Amino acid sequence: MFNTVEEYLDALKQEMQGVDSATIQDALVDAEEHLRTALETADESADALPAIIEQYGTPEETAAAYAEVERLTAPALSGSATKKQGSAIGRFFAIYADPRAWGALLYMLIAFVTGVVYFSWAVTGVSLSVSLALFIFGLPVALLFLLSVRGIAWLEGRLVEALLGVRMPRRSLPAPKNTKLLERIKALLVDKHTWFSIVYMLIQLVLGNIYFIVLVTVFAVSLSGVAIPILQEAFHLPIVQNYDVYYYMPSWGYPLTVLAGIFLWTAMMHLVKLVGGLHGRYAKAMLIAEQD
């Protein structure tokens, strides 16, 4: 049987192999909260744990309970897959009814802001922690920063699940339990999860910029395609102006520019959905801790 809570958690993790890693993290956090709270309130006797586990359920039973509920609870947005349209054109334009595409679009725009914030926070935190390590008050600064990285990783996970539809942890990881400042910092430093999260925060600046630039550029080009007839006919604005030489598009070209504009943006929505899915998988790989 299990002599410590850690042994139970290990067994539970073992039992849940192959299950979605975010569900595993939730299950481990729940089990730890329950078992430790129960142990605290139990008598001082050494063999309280078996009775507590008997009531809580074996790792197999607990794993089965999570699997059952998870089966019934799909992540946000995933329930509304695009309906099958008959024609290819119909399916091409059905992207506008796909909440995943809009979610990914919103995520990419937000990533421009979060990227800057994450990057600044990571760079400031790392450099402050390293340089202040000379002084005694550098330790609390380092600890606060490392804890904030966990918080941000969890927050980003919530954003990714809500907008990209990828299942992410619904609980943040508990902070290390040692009361000694140095040991808590050490526990956070040797945790791969912390470093992956920091790297994610740094890369997010680059990705956020790329997403933003590509989106704005493609949107501008698409919009101009649709706008050319209006600008030329209503406002007599040329498509190209070179000093006093004005170039106008012949009117037979109007349908072509409009169609090209619409097509370009619709294709972009497909690309956005695809990249959104990829980003979700990448975020999942980077931000979810492997508890070991």
Next chain:
Amino acid sequence: MPTKKFQKEMNSGTASLVLLSVLSKSEEPMYGYQIAKLLDESREDAIAMKQGALYPVLRSLEKNALLSSKVEPSVSGPPRRYYTITDEGREALPLWSGIWNQMKSFVDNILEGESHV
């Protein structure tokens, strides 16, 4: 064991209703262990449902906006997640207990009813 499977299937449906009801009666937010203890006290016979099975149900209720939760640090030990019932949860509860009552009387009628053969 078919009996155990039947027990599990019965639990998975009723647990949501039980948890919603417990939290609607509580004036303060409650955490998982507290709820498990409360449920233990209110039944005399052997434990039919494992406490560990409550947690995923709590999470799924929260996911459906029937409960809300917040994590608060405890004096010692890991932080605890405190659950509160939402307005949506309060609205759902009478409907759910209505379904439960219907189901109960329907099943009772079948079980206790006379043979029609």
